[in-house]
Amino acid sequence: MPNLVPELNSLDFNVYVGGPLQAAIQAQTAASMATVNFIKEVGFESDGNDATVDPLRYVDFQYKKSVPNPDYDPNTAVGPSNQKFIENEVEIKVPFLTTLTIPSIRIDEVNIDFNARLSSTETRDISTEFAASAELGINYKIVNFKASASYKRNTSQGVKVDKTYNLGVKVRAVNDELPEGLSRILDMLEDSIATVA
Known part of the structure; x- marks a missing residue:
């Protein structure tokens, strides 16, 4: 019976478990950078000069009020x-940013299901061949007799190991609440809404 422990030890769990976790971390980083880029591109009017501070983008509304x-x-x-x-x-x-939903995706949960199934089968094949032949010849006072026999036995044995790997990854992402700092900035922007009569 083979020892399956070396087979299990040969599995690279850094790839099977660490790979999906690393992908989740990279996805979270990309989501955070998407939020930053959204705020920069949508909330500010860029003049193309990195040395100056970009002005905040506003939406103007006009209406009649009694x-x-x-x-x-x-x-x-x-x-x-x-x-x-x-x-x-x-x-x-x-301020334009106060009228929009700012994307803030957070990976809430990552479930990694990894199953390794190793099954071994021991095989043994035995084949036997037997052959015999005889000849009898009578020729005037001479008797010839020939006999031959052969016996052959083949034995082969081996071990076959079947490997089955299943990897299931479930990722649950939610639209997270805004970070506290960004929420305070948006509150300050709401306070800066100006009404001109």
């Missing part, structure tokens, strides 16, 4: 010049 008329006098007759509310053009400048 506001109390400061010149309204209830004792005066109501007319076009003496209305309780007047319409104002309002313009809002909103």
Whole structure:
């Protein structure tokens, strides 16, 4: 019976287990860099000069808003010049980043299932051949007799090891909450929303 321990010891677990983990780390790094690139490309207006700070990109909104008329006098007759509310053009400048969902993918879980199945089969083949022949010849006072026999036996044996490897990797990624620092920056950007009447 063969010893299967050397067969198991010959498996490179750095490849079977470490490979998927390394791929998950690289994927997490790529996801973080994608977030950084998204913020740089979408949130700022680049002028192509690395020596200067790129200005923040804003979205401008304009709408009409009814506001109390400061010149309204209830004792005066109501007319076009003496209305309780007047319409104002309002313009809002909103940082573009605050209107978007910033991608923040995080690998939450990595499951690696590795199964190695080694089965050995011992084979033994035995074959036997026997052959015999005889001749009898009578020739005037001479008797000839010939006999021959042969026997052959072949034996072969061996060990066959069947190897089966199964590798299953399950990765669960979630859209993570924004990091605390980025969340605070977005809160400050929301506070910088300016309304111009």
